[in-house]
Amino acid sequence: MRSFIVRILINGLALWIASWILPGLDISTSAATEAVAKTGVTQGTDTVGIIAAYLFVGVIFGVVNAFVRPLVSFLSLPITILTLGLFTIVINAAMLYLTSWISSYTPVHFTIDSFFWTAVFAAIIITVISLVAGRIPGARRR
Template sequence: MLADFAIKTVINGIALWIAAWLVPGITFGSNPDTWAVVRTVVIVALIFGIINAFVRPLAKLISLPFIILTLGLFVFIINALMLELTSWVAGKFDLAFHVEHFFWDAVIGSLVITFVSMILGFFNPKD
């Protein structure tokens, strides 16, 4: 169980890093120290994983009528909300992770994270 969480955290970290690289409004700060950025990515991936494990199911349950009405597309909005919540929590821990705007940056970032996680999930030996 712990190994599965570690693999998912690594996948989330890579997906977050790629989203920050592709979407201009998602940043990991401007620190030139590579190890500081890697540390930030790992901690943010842990926060993102915890939020997705505990908050996301509740948000999906509450918004179930909207998910059904939009044939599942509202899940991308929920994912964007989880990304915004991760940005807020990371700010409380003084981490250099920030999402600028909800619609453009968070929604597009959540799409990138979803697709990268899906592609990397194919290589997960547990599945």
């Protein structure tokens, strides 16, 4: 259970950094936007709402990586071998697009612009951040 929560936090952090670096990634909440429009209050609740939105998308991304990615990786094993593993970047980008599609049915919307390279660069950034954060002592059980 602890490693699942740590993985959600790492995914949320990685998504936040990727959306900060790349202008084509965006996470928005329709509920927070409506609350600000009604009350005019943007302090406190806005920051908590944004953090919760990134954690929520991190949960979706974690579930997609836990259940869908192994199947896609297995089915694409021949092309991954032919490309010497570089096709895994395309698989990670596809998982981001799947996360974006799933989140479109929730109050939190994770959007990627139509430019495919944005998803590829985001996949590289998220992978590097996840690898670095996974090496932090206490973030991973042995």
